[in-house]
Amino acid sequence: MESVRWGILSTARIGLEKVIPAMQKGRATTVVALGSRDGVRGREAAAKLGIPTAYDSYESLLADPAVEAIYNPLPNHLHVPWSIKAMEAGKHVLCEKPVALTADEAQQLVDAEKRTGKRVAEAFMVRHHPQWLRARSLVAEGKIGEARLIRTIFAYSNADPANIRNQAEIGGGGLYDIGCYAIATARFLFGAEPLRVMASVQRDPVMKVDRLTSGLIEFPDGRQLVFSCATQLTARQEVEILGTKGRVQVKVPFNADPAKPTEIVIDDARDLYAGGAVSERFDPCDQYTLQVDAFSEAIRQDKPFDYPVADAVKNMRIIDALLRSETSGRWETP
Structure with a gap:
């Protein structure tokens, strides 16, 4: 199975220290790009982690046709708006928890999923351990x-x-x-x-x-x-x-x-x-690797993901x- 090509939205600490290294160990996951509002920090992080492409804006990352899916570890209040922007740009999204600040906000992701045909899920990695x-x-x-x-x-x-x-x-x-x-x-x-x-x-x-x-x-x-x-x-x-x-x-x-x-x-x-x-x-084992691989396989094989975004609405x-x-x-x- 061809691996899914991922982009990372921001240089958030959880991404740099835990999730990106875990993704790079995945059998169904390849990290190809990183976007940051701080171009210097983004390029440094990409070089350190061996990510081939670094963008100096989130918008540029979302415009990259080589990127199929986005990992969103932005601060909580930015989860919904940037996940929706990524889906509207044709990308699937794995968003850090909590997926939103309210259930009504989380429902916006359900609506965006239906509108765009792209998948979005909340990143509770423990359920894969x-x-x-x-x-x-x-x-x-x-x-x-x-x-x-x-x-x-x-x-x-x-x-x-x-x-x-x-x-x-x-x-x-x-x-x-x-x-x-x-x-x-x-x-x-x-x-x-x-x-x-x-x-x-x-x-x-x-x-x-x-x-x-x-x-x-x-x-x-x-x-x-x-x-x-x-x-x-x-x-x-x-x-x-x-x-x-x-x-x-x-x-x-x-x-x-x-x-x-x-x-x-x-x-x-x-x-x-x-x-x-x-x-x-x-x-x-790395529960982050297991999580992202499961989501990647659901994307590539066009099969249901065990924890769709509707589950995140219930948690919210x-x-x-x-x-x-x-x-x-x-x-x-x-």
């Missing part, structure tokens, strides 16, 4: 009985006001940045959409972004996600799925090092000291509801 696929299969098979509770923690420390994650007016804050993972993975594991949500939000008094958000999300049949995401606490990641006959723990659920093995724990809960726990280890509806709950102090319906 073998450890997550195994966790989902264990839940589906009833290995831990009936899975009723997912407990998720995702935290890091970043109080730099110059960092885009701390700029409220462009979509900064913990819920947009990392809380979205807790929501997406709970939907992935339960295979269902929530009925109602409630949030407790603590905002930075100066930057106004949410620095600690906790949510309670109720799914059908009484299943729940309880999560906390924080941007000014010690770094921590953990996901635990509790069922009626055991539990599954994903030890490093989100930022798995591509050079290190990953591990999940399956515990029959015979005691509180994990006396019945066994570990399953997974060989090192839940984030919208959590933010409404912050204001109302009540349960809200997505």
Whole structure:
């Protein structure tokens, strides 16, 4: 199969440090160009990464007929407008999360997809990692009985006001940045959409972004996600799925090092000291590579992608509801 030719929209850090190197390892993906508003920075980044073509504007990148697909890691408030511009220029788009700032904005991408015939998807790479696929299969098979509770923690420390994650007016804050993972993975594991949500939000008094958000999300049949995401606490990641006959723990659920093995724990809960726990280890892999290759293969083979942009709209509806709950102090319906 001929690989899909990709262009990179901007020199965003996540692209330069994680996603582009991962894409370059792909079997179905070739990075052929990079566009930057800073021509010097763009050319330096392209040279360092071995990307053959560098453009000094986003528009020039989108006009390149050799580019078939665009990876969009721009700041959150630019995800929708530039993804639409890319689709209108005849490119498929893989857009970083969150795909938009509201569900209504995300719906614009659905409309653009129908109008242009080009595909767009949200980049939740974890759903392609073998450890997550195994966790989902264990839940589906009833290995831990009936899975009723997912407990998720995702935290890091970043109080730099110059960092885009701390700029409220462009979509900064913990819920947009990392809380979205807790929501997406709970939907992935339960295979269902929530009925109602409630949030407790603590905002930075100066930057106004949410620095600690906790949510309670109720799914059908009484299943729940309880999560906390924080941007000014010690770094921590953990996901635990509790069922009626055991539990599954994903030890490093989100930022798995591509050079290190990953591990999940399956515990029959015979005691509180994990006396019945066994570990399953997974060989090192790059979840970004797996994600982009899956999207490239869907493009080249003209087959459905497992996570179309309509899925991103559903995730945004839940984030919208959590933010409404912050204001109302009540349960809200997505």
